[in-house]
Amino acid sequence: xxxxxxxxxxxxxxxxxxxxxxxxxxxxxxxxxxxxxxxxxxxxxxxxxxxxxxxxxxxxxxxxxxxxxxxxxxxxxxxxxxxxxxxxxxxxxxxxxxxxxxxxxxxxxxxxxxxxxxxxxxxxxxxxxxxxxxxxxxxxxxxxxxxxxxxxxxxxxxxxxxxxxxxxxxxxxxxxxxxxxxxxxxxxxxxxxxxxxxxxxxxxxxxxxxxxxxxx
Numbered sequence: 001x002x003x004x005x006x007x008x009x010x011x012x013x014x015x016x017x018x019x020x021x022x023x024x025x026x027x028x029x030x031x032x033x034x035x036x037x038x039x040x041x042x043x044x045x046x047x048x049x050x051x052x053x054x055x056x057x058x059x060x061x062x063x064x065x066x067x068x069x070x071x072x073x074x075x076x077x078x079x080x081x082x083x084x085x086x087x088x089x090x091x092x093x094x095x096x097x098x099x100x101x102x103x104x105x106x107x108x109x110x111x112x113x114x115x116x117x118x119x120x121x122x123x124x125x126x127x128x129x130x131x132x133x134x135x136x137x138x139x140x141x142x143x144x145x146x147x148x149x150x151x152x153x154x155x156x157x158x159x160x161x162x163x164x165x166x167x168x169x170x171x172x173x174x175x176x177x178x179x180x181x182x183x184x185x186x187x188x189x190x191x192x193x194x195x196x197x198x199x200x201x202x203x204x205x206x207x208x209x210x211x212x213x214x215x216x
Contacts, residue, residue: 036064
């Protein structure tokens with residue numbers, strides 16, 4: 001829609017709303033005119049005990065009409081008479097969902113510390129071969145040799161670990177997974193860099209499922 005047509009459309013809506021509001025004010029004056037006459041007649045008849053209460057009736061009509069017309073004008077022209085929570089604007093804007101208030105807001109996802117890798121969940125297929133990697137800690141570590149593979153008691157560095165597991169995986173025909181264990185002495189936490197780098201490498205590069213079975 002061009003700006004000219006948009007302006008004409010808005011002007012048309014504004015004019016329609018203005019005419020509608022004027023009709024409401026006129027209707028308010030008419031109702032107030034009738035009610036003012038009734039109230040004036042009642043005051044003259046029952047309060048002032050007039051035998052012919054036409055005077056108050058004639059005065060009450062215009063006063064009642066003006067008062068009610070002013071009240072209606074304040075409501076319609078200031079917007080205070082419009083209901084709260086209007087729907088769509090008729091131009092494609094969706095109307096509010098009545099069930100939205102009953103829906104629970106989505107819970108924020110938990111934040112993961114940057115040094116802790118995301119362990120991919122196993123795909124459900126059992127592994128044919130599980131390589132056990134024991135991560136050493138404390139004085140058991142010599143020259144960054146944190147890792148023992150299966151029953152081999154010769155500690156390995158991270159590079160040596162990757163080479164050994166890559167070669168082992170190439171020889172196996174079935175699915176290979178990795179189980180990370182910790183010794184009972186000088187056990188490291190899962191957030192230790194010696195652990196997180198193995199998990200990240202196994203998930204992202206080696207394509208291995210990683211588990212943390214309880215150490216015996």
